[in-house]
Structure formats: structure tokens, C-alpha cells
Amino acid sequence: MLILTALAFLFPLLTNDYIVGLATLCAIASIGAIGLNILTGFTGQISIGVGAFLGVGGYTSAIITSTLGLSFWFAIPIAGIVTAAVGALFGIPSLRLKGLYLAIATLAAQFIILFVITRWTSLTGGTSGMVLQRPSIGGFSFMSADSYYYICLAVLLFTIIYTLNLFRSRIGRAFLAVRDRDVAAQIMGINLFTYKVLSFAISSFFVGVAGALLAHYTMIVSPELYSITVSIQYLAMILVGGLGSILGSILGAIFIVLLPVILGYGVDFASIFLPDMHHMLAAFQEVAFGAIIIFFLIFEPGGLAHIWNNIKNYFKLWPFSY
């Protein structure tokens, strides 16, 4: 793990800005995916509103930095807290609704939030969106790809450490109990409502922080960046990566962020041989995306985290198979 962390810190020195940019996106997506996994993977409450929650984070940060002119370092935690409050609000139905019904309720959250963002023109700039700046500290601006990557990586590390700790202490255990058996959890003295809303809040906090980081990375926020497609992508991350696994969230986030890029290279490569087919192959990307998710659901429900564990166990026991 230490080696991986060191690698994550050192590799920008060796590669170009494009790769570092992708890595930044991976880090931001990982923060969001861990956030979503706290809610869906660990507490068992499904949410299809992630896209909109990212938007809440992004817009909060945009309003704080661009409209109010306050500092980025202040805006990031506030973006998290505002998103946590919004998340907790939309988490209230979770006491009565389960599974598919809760999914539809959070889907409603997605549309309500986007509607508000689009129509509250005076605050959000409506459909034209808002422009943000990269942060700076003293005279130093985090304009370059490398420097912003380090900010995201630091936040990601904090997220990982917080989440790991959470799930070896009282609150995290209670979340797992709510997921596994809610009746028994109640008898253990766990107030289901409090813990479900708390899970929504903590989860949304990280999603909001990810949204704010993303907004400062792309330097623009507009409603179409936070559509339902984004929500589905985040759900895909934790499904492919592994529900209820922090490592899985990260692997899944990297996988889903890089998949279109790799597929893009694949298409470019294939079109050398089939130049006429280029348009068709571009459409094929989407098909491949869907197919890979279905593939994971059927063949490896434990996700990438499970595959990783299998590989680790294989080498632990190697050369003897048991």
C-alpha cells in the first residue's frame, strides 16, 4: 500500500500533462466513488442522485469563490457540508423506502436539484453555467496539472483514511448492521433513521467535495455536467469496483474514467484497418461500456476488489495451490 501511495505521489514527475490530467480525474472520481460506496455499499441505501450531489458541491464552490470571492480552501469543506445537508434532506425518505423505491426517490432528488440549478438563474447563471478559477496560496497558483493533481491526491488520502477508520469504529459498524439486518440493528440499540440520514450526510459530504474539486479542475460548472448519466457512471464505478470496499471504489473509479480513453485508443487502432468503419466504431464505445458492466455483474459481483484479493491470495499460497 505504501508503495502504491508513493507511486501515486511520484509518477507525475515522469509523465506528461495529459496523463496527469487523467490521474486527477481518477482521484476526484475515487473520492466521489468512496462517498457513494459509504452509502450504497456499506449502508445498503441505493442512491441515483450522485450526479446532482456533485453538482451541489460544484455550484457551492463556484458561488463561494467566484461570486463571493472567498478562498478555495474555505470553499471545499463548505461545499462538502452544504452537499451533506442536501443529501441528508433527500435521505429522509430512506426510513420508509427501501431498494427500488428509494432508488426512485433519489432519482427525484436528481431532477429536483438540477431543476433548481437550471432555474435559479440569479444564483447559478442558469444553463450558461459559471466559471471558476484554480486555487492559489500566497503567490503560488495551482494552475499546472501537476500541482492540482497533488491537491486532489491529498484529499483522496484524507478520504481513504477517514473511511477506513470510520468502519473500524462504532458508527461504521452500525452502518454495516443497518445494511445486513435492520431489525436486529434496532434491537442492538441503533436508531435506523438517524444512521440512515447520517450515512446520506457523510456520503454526500465526500461527493460534494469531489464535485467542488472537479469544478475547479474543469473551471466551469453547468447543469449538463451533472446529468443522470454521471449518476449511472458513479454507480457503475462501485459495482465494477466492488460494493462495500474502499479499494474497490478506487479501482472502479480508475476503471470507469480510463475505459473511454482506452476504448478510444482501441477504436483509433482498429480504424487503421477499417477506415470506413470509424463512425460505427465510435458508437461501439458506448456498447462496450454497457457490455463491460453487465459482464462484471454476472461474472464478478465482488468486483475488481475481489479479483485483487484473489490474485493476492494466489501469490500468498504460490507455488502450492492450497
Added chain:
Amino acid sequence: MAILEVNDLSLKFGGVKALDQVSYHVEKGEIFSLIGPNGAGKTSMLNCISGLYTPSSGSIKFKGKEILGMKPYNRTSLGISRAFQNIALFAHMSVLDNLKLGRHVRMKSGMFKGGMYWGGAEKEEVSHRRSVEQVIEFLEMQDIRHTPVGTLPYGLQKRVEVGRALALEPELILLDEPMAGMNSAEKEDMARFILDMHELNGITVFLIEHDMGVIMDLSDHIAVLDFGKRIGFGTPEEIQKNPEVIRAYLGEQEVTT
């Protein structure tokens, strides 16, 4: 002094009376058993006590205090814990984590302390681990403390279920058929555990069980339910002589000539 008083408790599901004006009381520090044929309403009674069902009328007092209006999770903090009949453990978690969950209301660290871990939360985890280890030792589960509960055999799962209820350090423990489906050796172990928790830790035990031998040996008092009605209440000797109980269990006696 009665630790638990149940007065005129009725529970209706639509037109069905699951419990019909049931009254009894449990003395502090005794082993109390609730028996009755299948479907008599025993588990429904436990669900009323732990707060999963809301009775239509009557009262339940714990240490002289009415608990009927309280939420299930608040009743737990009073010191009432419960082991379920159908194992309701958290299958993916280790035995240790299951027991720690049993102590949930005894612990305090919140989302900030927990997320920081080092410092407050760690100290708390360690001190509670000590209490949990006592339960593990008591129930002789040392060798399985890190095993995920889902992979354990049935008899051990039942034991963990009881352990989770004990981890709370309850004043009153509700055991719903802790010996169901066990072989006689496992039953003997469980009977020993029940006697020990009662004698060594002074826990009041509320037991539901079908094995009459065990019930008659262990209990100080017994209440008998049949079709939601209380048909007997007293010491094991009184229950054994009670004609209504005999009728419910053995059927009407045929007169043979």
C-alpha cells in the same frame, strides 16, 4: 421486586388476537420461562417487549417504568437485550464485530472521533474489547473470534447470537429458543451458560424454549400461553399439575376402560 411487569397485554393482527389480555411478572434475578405450543404467541410477546410490535392495549413495565411508548433502540439502552430465534447475526462480520455491535449503546464515539480513530475512538475500542473478550471467554468462543459468523456451524451461530445479547451487559436478557435445533451436548452447554449468566452475572433471564426437561430444571417461574391466552403461571411444580396446561400440551385425556 418485579423487573418486568406485563399487564393485560393484547396484540391484534387484523381480526386475529395474537395475545389476549396476558398478565405476568418476572422477578429480578430469576430465570423465567414462557412456554406454549407453536403459534401460541411467544415470539409475539417478545416482539412486544423489545418494541418491534405495538400492542393494542395493556402495559409493559420495566423496573416500574412504562416502556410501551418507547422506540426499540431506546429500550436497549435501558438494559434489555435479546437473542433471536431465527439467527439474526451480521453474517459478513466477525464474531468480535458482532459482539461489539451488541455493545453499541454502551459506546459513544461519533463520526468525527471514529473517523480520526487515533485517540478517543481507539481507547474506547480497546476498553470495550475487554468486555467483549469476557463474553467470548464465558461462552468459550476464543478460537472463532475472528471468523465471519456466516461460515460458522448452526450451533455456534446460536451461541454467538446469545453472546451478542450478553455483550450489552443487560439486566434482562430475552432468549428466544436458544436451544432450538441443537443436539443434546450443545443443549447441555447452553443450559450451563444460561445458569452461569444468571448466577455469576446476576442477569434476569427470560427464556422461551420447547424442551420441557430444560424448562422444568432451569426455571424459577413459568408462564404458559395457548392461542394468545395465558393458561398458566407459577412455579414448575404448579405448572406440571395445572390441568389446562396438560390439556394444551397432551390433548384431552381419553377415558379408557
